[in-house]
Amino acid sequence: MIRERVAEYSRFFSLLIDIRKLRLDKHALLYDTYQHTIKAFDEKTAIETAQDEVSFFDADVRSKANGILKQHGFSLEDLINWRHTLLTNGSFNILGDSKKRRAYVARLDDNLLNDTEDVYKLVNIMSWFIDVLGGDGVTVKQLLLREMTAHCVICGKGYEPKRRTQVTCANPACKKAQQLKHKKEMRRIGKYVG
Numbered sequence: 001m002i003r004e005r006v007a008e009y010s011r012f013f014s015l016l017i018d019i020r021k022l023r024l025d026k027h028a029l030l031y032d033t034y035q036h037t038i039k040a041f042d043e044k045t046a047i048e049t050a051q052d053e054v055s056f057f058d059a060d061v062r063s064k065a066n067g068i069l070k071q072h073g074f075s076l077e078d079l080i081n082w083r084h085t086l087l088t089n090g091s092f093n094i095l096g097d098s099k100k101r102r103a104y105v106a107r108l109d110d111n112l113l114n115d116t117e118d119v120y121k122l123v124n125i126m127s128w129f130i131d132v133l134g135g136d137g138v139t140v141k142q143l144l145l146r147e148m149t150a151h152c153v154i155c156g157k158g159y160e161p162k163r164r165t166q167v168t169c170a171n172p173a174c175k176k177a178q179q180l181k182h183k184k185e186m187r188r189i190g191k192y193v194g
C-alpha cells in the first residue's frame, strides 16, 4: 500500500521535473536573448527581440507540453487532481469555510502567495502548465478562494453559509433532498434501536 503510494509520488515528481524544465527553458531563452541583444543594440531592441523569441517558443509549447504528458502517462485530469493534492498540503488548509481566512487570502498579493511556500510554488508552475494545455490555469489565490467556499452536499455548488450547520445551498430542492436523506438515515438507524 505504502509502496504503491511512493511509486505514485515518484512518478508525479519525475513529471514535475520536466514541467519545471520547460518553464525554465522559457525563462532562460528570454534572459539569454535579452543579454545577447543588449550587447549589440539598445534596451528597446533587446526587449523586443526577447519577446519575439518567446512568442516562437510559445507557438509550439503546447505540443511540447502534450509530449511531456504522454511520455509520463498522465492526463490533464490527473494533473488537476495532483494540483489539488498539493494545494491541500499548504498552510491555508482548503477545507472549511472560514470567512476570515477567505478575507485574509483575498487581500494577499499573487506573487507573495506563490513564493511563501514550496507547495504553492509548485501549484503555480502546474497551473501554468495546465493553462498551456488549454485547461483551467487559475492562480493559487483563485484556487484557494474557490476551495474555501462551502459546497452544497447535494448539487455541489458553492454557497455563502448563513448558519454553522448549513450543508446545502439555498436551493429549496437541495434542502428537501437533504431532509429526505436525513429521514431515510433515521429510519435505517431506527431499525436497529427501535
Ligand SMILES: [Zn+2]
Pocket: 152, 153, 154, 155, 156, 157, 168, 169, 170, 171, 174
Ligand atoms: Zn444545492
